[in-house]
Amino acid sequence: MKKLTRGQKIVLTLAALPMIAVGGFGGWGTYTNIVSEFGRAATAAGAVAAGEGVTLVLALVMLVLTMFGQPSPTVVRAGLWLAPLAASVMGVSVADSLTERIVYALTPFGMCGAAEGLGLLARRVVVYSTDVDVEAQRRNAAVLQRIAYHRARAERHPWKWVRKVSALVAWRLIGRLGHGDATLGSALTDVQNTRVVAGADVALAAMLGGAPELPAVAPPVTPATPRPPVAASPATPKPPRSAPPADTATPSATGSATPTDATNVGDEPRYEPGTPQHVVRELWLSLGHRPTEGQIVNALGDAQLPNSRAQAGKIRRQVEGEDTQLPGPRAA
Known part of the structure; x- marks a missing residue:
């Protein structure tokens, strides 16, 4: 105070x-x-x-x-x-x-x-x-209340002439908002002063932009701390080299072995639980037929995942292309 x-x-x-x-x-x-x-x-x-x-x-x-x-x-x-x-x-x-x-x-x-x-x-x-100007706060609160009322009536009243009159009254009340409020005037003055200072900073930077810059002072170099010597460990003798294994028959190009990390055609894909693909696949299997976009949207919404129709169609096409063993659409 x-x-x-x-x-x-x-x-x-x-x-x-x-x-x-x-x-x-x-x-x-x-x-x-x-x-x-x-x-x-x-x-x-x-x-x-x-x-x-x-x-x-x-x-x-x-x-x-x-x-x-x-x-x-x-x-x-x-x-x-x-x-x-x-x-x-x-x-x-x-x-x-x-x-x-x-x-x-x-x-x-x-x-x-x-x-x-x-x-x-x-x-x-x-x-x-x-x-604290209590009277100014009372006047501003009353004006804001009337503005809110007339704005709502100007947007939703069933009569056209009432909406027009309320819109005009709301604009007139906006001109009275903050009148005689010293606190608001001080705040607006602070905003204007900040803009003036920012403009002066830009003008001075443009005028003094060609001035030579001061040389940068290199930071002091800290001498490196010597590390303690590390004792050399004894060499480990290598085991004797064994005879090379016998050559095995090279499989033909058509019968080449499948890598262990590859997925065979028709194998079901593995989705992480909680992903949209996992939710759609589980819904597909529970229904026993190809789900609609609305069912996918509801399932994604229950799982708190993005559930737009475009997202639902995209995920359904992805799961259908990656898992060919899923049942088709429900018979009409």
């Missing part, structure tokens, strides 16, 4: 003192106006409390909610606009002449403006200290 410096505290104090003074004079002016009209101090105090006092209370409520990291309800936000208006209407209603109506209508805005200013100043201090 950021802490205010001494200079910032002094500036905030100097800014808050005139606001408090203006608010006090505004409340006192409204009080004297009502007293001159009605002649009763209690009535004047009640009128000040109902107009400027309500505005002050709502501003303090918004301040406390902001300090606790909670957005302000709609009633509080609307009251900050309606309470000064009610105080002005009350002043106009008790005035006798046009000049008094103008003065009585403007007098309540002294205390109301001071309450608004103090509340806004305190909220900004909280945002600066915590880096």
Whole structure:
């Protein structure tokens, strides 16, 4: 959490003192106006409390909610606009002449403006200290919710004119997204600064590309560690050479022996378990006839293997070509 410096505290104090003074004079002016009209101090105090006092209370409520990291309800936000208006209407209603109506209508805005200013100043201090703007997050969340609703209605609503209207509303809401969000503005500024630095790097590399490169410093050579001498082992005497074996009859070209690692024609191929070829061959043998592509797709899917129809046809042709003893297609 950021802490205010001494200079910032002094500036905030100097800014808050005139606001408090203006608010006090505004409340006192409204009080004297009502007293001159009605002649009763209690009535004047009640009128000040109902107009400027309500505005002050709502501003303090918004301040406390902001300090606790909670957005302000709609009633509080609307009251900050309606309470000064009610105080002005009350002043106009008790005035006798046009000049008094103008003065009585403007007098309540002294205390109301001071309450608004103090509340806004305190909220900004909280945002600066915590880096969290709850009101901006509330506005962005509400805009995003409306955008999602109108986008869904623009794609799936059965009426064409409703889809068109929702699409236009969604585009209009996108223009309001992030408005007044200092955190988003700071993030966008960081992105722009990164791009500017990257562009400057490319420009400097193009301008200074012909500069001679610094010679590479060869790494220090580490002397090789001598190995201990290895004792020579005694020579092993070779066994006496035996007489060459008698020549055997050379088989003819047509009767040549088959290598042990070759596969005779018609022998069943051996597939590793878990491979697509093994799954298709086992399915073929279990069915007793040539499986269809749909059956192969289901079997490959059960084995958690790629199971597209193109893959199924390819593997079936491979297994059929390598194993000629498999049964044919099922009779119709």
